[in-house]
Amino acid sequence: MNKKLDQRKKYTRRVLKESLIGLLAQKPISSVTVKEICEIADINRSTFYTHYQDHLDLLNKIEEEIIEDMNSYLQRYSAELDEEAIRITEKILDYMIEHKLVIQALLNHNSSTTFEKKIMELTRRYMMNNWMKENGVHQEESKYLSTFVISGAIHVIKEWLANDADKSTNEMATMINGMVNDGLSYLEV
Numbered sequence: 001m002n003k004k005l006d007q008r009k010k011y012t013r014r015v016l017k018e019s020l021i022g023l024l025a026q027k028p029i030s031s032v033t034v035k036e037i038c039e040i041a042d043i044n045r046s047t048f049y050t051h052y053q054d055h056l057d058l059l060n061k062i063e064e065e066i067i068e069d070m071n072s073y074l075q076r077y078s079a080e081l082d083e084e085a086i087r088i089t090e091k092i093l094d095y096m097i098e099h100k101l102v103i104q105a106l107l108n109h110n111s112s113t114t115f116e117k118k119i120m121e122l123t124r125r126y127m128m129n130n131w132m133k134e135n136g137v138h139q140e141e142s143k144y145l146s147t148f149v150i151s152g153a154i155h156v157i158k159e160w161l162a163n164d165a166d167k168s169t170n171e172m173a174t175m176i177n178g179m180v181n182d183g184l185s186y187l188e189v
Contacts, residue, residue, distance in 0.1 A: 089173035
């Protein structure tokens, strides 16, 4: 009996998440209502409120789930070597392709900016801090540099996803790391 209840909880949460993601592809989070989410999910509003406080709580749970997954990906690797940095980036891109609809919905203009900030913090913690220490970047400059680099990478990834991932994850990882390490000189042939 308990297992059946857990299955229903999982199902309910999954369809509510999918419904919100679908709505975010169409309109901003500020225009989404719990009623709409429930209608699409074919779930009662009272059931919704047993799982989430409101639509923003649901959005936050989706974001946290993705960030946790990405965090576990990053913990497996060290970003100290260029080859490792490319491999980490490639693994993150693989994850993004696997969860493309959710990632696109969370990164698009209809969502909140909290997801982008969470990705920035996660990336800063794993990749940039090691790189900046190794390269002697001063503490006061490091936050600006990491914001610049990570924001650029996020927008390159958004563009890549919008173009139906027209390049392989390895090509993109190599390009992103090349741009980060070499800047504009990466483009010189």
